Amino acid sequence: QVHLVESGGGLVQSGGSLRLSCAASGSIFSINTMGWYRQAPGKQRDLVAVITSGGSTNYADSVKGRFTISRDNAKNTVYLQMNSLKPEDTAVYYCHMKEGYYPYSTYWGQGTQVTVSS
Numbered sequence: 686q687v688h689l690v691e692s693g694g695g696l697v698q699s700g701g702s703l704r705l706s707c708a709a710s711g712s713i714f715s716i717n718t719m720g721w722y723r724q725a726p727g728k729q730r731d732l733v734a735v736i737t738s739g740g741s742t743n744y745a746d747s748v749k750g751r752f753t754i755s756r757d758n759a760k761n762t763v764y765l766q767m768n769s770l771k772p773e774d775t776a777v778y779y780c781h782m783k784e785g786y787y788p789y790s791t792y793w794g795q796g797t798q799v800t801v802s803s
Contacts (some may be wrong), residue, residue, distance in 0.1 A: 687711040687792050689780045694797030702768045702802070707780030707794055709761040717783040719756055719763035723776035723799075730779065734765060748774075770801045 705721065720735030721802040734754035740799045742754055753766040763780065780794035 687784065689782055689784070689792055689794035691778070691780045691797040692738040694799045696800045696802065699770060699772055699801055699803050701770050702766070703770065703799060705765040705767070705780075705797060705799075707763045709745070709782055709792070713761060714785050716758070716761060717785070717789060718781075719783075720781045721724060721754065721763070722764045722776075722779045722794075723783055725776040725781065728776075732736055732740060733778070735781075736763065767799070770799075771789075772801045772803045774789060775801050776797055 688710050689707060691707045693703060695703060697703055718735050718737050718740055720732040722730045722731040723733050732745055733748055735750055736742045736754045736756050744752060751769045755756055756763045776799060777796040778799050779796045782792045784790045
């Protein structure tokens with residue numbers, strides 16, 4: 686059993702910053718990638734950022750230059766530093782983990798709300 690526990694969401698004014706954390710626990714063999722997705726009301730869940738075990742990163746165009754993803758492999762934890770937040774960043778943010786080897790096991794966190802007021 687694997688669990689992803691997110692923290693760090695909340696309400697912030699436009700231009701502000703938040704830092705999300707996601708800690709993985711349980712029967713983890715080998716983490717391939719960890720990342721963050723977000724889902725706004727009435728919209729699909731979209732990728733925000735992902736980081737591989739080797740540290741390679743990929744970002745959605747809408748957050749490049751404002752968000753930074755990082756991970757602590759020893760703690761099985763991934764972080765998302767969000768700066769210069771905009772109202773359109775408002776969404777539920779979900780942690781995602783891909784573990785093991787192909788075809789991989791995937792896990793989702795419960796989600797944390799991020800609300801950016803204008």
